[in-house]
Amino acid sequence: MYGPLWRALPGPWPVKLLLVVALVVAVFLLLMEVVFPWVSTLMPYNDVAV
Template identity: 45%
Template structure:
């Protein structure tokens, strides 16, 4: 998987590394901003109010 990604990326090693870092940063931002806030309420650790069952 990652070997294929490495082959697809263009340019010399330095450019490929920079592109990989950029891709990783995009993944982190997407997760922090959208994915994690969506799935967090499904976990049983965060529900601080009392309510009728």
């Protein structure tokens, strides 16, 4: 999976490394800001009553 991604990125290896780091950061931020808050509203542990 990572080999085809690495070969698809343009430039020499330092540029590819920078692009991979940017992609990882972008995916992380997308998960933390959009996906996880949406999923947490669907979880049943928000309606806890003791």
